[in-house]
Amino acid sequence: MSPVRWGIIGCGAVTEVKSGPAFVKAEGSALVAVMRRTAHLAEDYARRHGVPRWYADAEALVRDPEVDAVYVATPPVGHLDGVCLAARHGKPVYVEKPMARTHEECLAMIDACRQAGVPLFTAYYRRMLPRFVKVKALVDAGAIGDVRVVSIRLSRRHVPTSGALPWRVVPEVAGGGLFVDLASHTLDLLDHVLGPIAEAQGGAANQGGFYAAEDIVTASLAFASGAKGTGLWCFTADRDEDVVEIIGSTGRLTFSTFDERPVLLIRGGEAKEFVIPHPPHVQQPLIQSIVDQLRGQGPCGSTGESGARTNRVMDALLAGYRSTRR
Ligand SMILES: NC(=O)C1=CN([C@@H]2O[C@H](COP(=O)(O)OP(=O)(O)OC[C@H]3O[C@@H](n4cnc5c(N)ncnc54)[C@H](OP(=O)(O)O)[C@@H]3O)[C@@H](O)[C@H]2O)C=CC1
């Protein structure tokens, strides 16, 4: 069976280690073209990674007859255009997270891909990482009984930047600030492990005044399963913290979304730790499952629909803050 030949739109930081080499290493997959607007940097990337062709124009990349599938890895502002462009040329698309700046943009992407008859995948790679596969397997096997509540606490110290502020805190580019950038991973992971979040209420504010985006967010979550949840995100905190705790009727699971600390299972009086390291290229398991689907070998579980659900929750939590900014 011939390999899936990938082209990348936006070969920046995430493509250096997390995803680019994963396209090459996945079985039945090849990376044949890259694109970024800065031509010499596209060429530099291609030469360093052994990619045969490079472009400074996204249309040229999607028109390349040797590109079978497209990975859109620009900042969120470019996701909608990149996905629709690839779909118009009949190419399956893998889009970076957050899937878009808003849920509305996600729906437009889903619609474009549906009309073109091409599949759409979103880069929430934690769904396939061995550590979180274990978390889901424990929950599904009833290791903590029925899930009652989940709590999410993520804080980061504000790290001042001396030069231009990064695009991650420019709402027009990112869709929001570090909440959108980072909380999206936890919310998507919980969608995977516990099922969809049916309702999200809460609010956001900017307390530090360092940039125009929200820097604190609180949430009260209701899962379709009946489980409830709370979320606290603070990006101008005293210290870095990253704790997710799922509390069930007979036990609890504690883990981190970003830190590589062990998964902790507490049941009765006993605690058990699972130390499960990440693979060198963290997107590889997800990319493998996309390639497998494209080659007719089973469905991948990180789709446009799942990615859009996460944007819908983030929109609900940011609605009030966005309206005050306007
Ligand atoms: N899943 C994960 O673990 C991670 C995901 N990400 C996600 O990947 C995406 C890209 O992040 P990252 O690689 O860190 O970003 P970078 O800023 O490092 O790279 C962005 C790339 O996109 C190109 N680009 C195209 N359009 C724009 C635009 N409007 N503004 C800025 N750059 C643009 C840039 O090149 P040029 O300017 O030459 O066109 C550059 O190659 C984001 O959605 C981010 O959230 C990021 C890190 C990890």
Ligand SMILES: O=C1CO[C@H](CO)[C@@H](O)[C@@H]1O
């Ligand atoms: O997982 C991640 C690691 O941090 C990056 C920078 O904040 C994020 O963009 C990314 O999604």
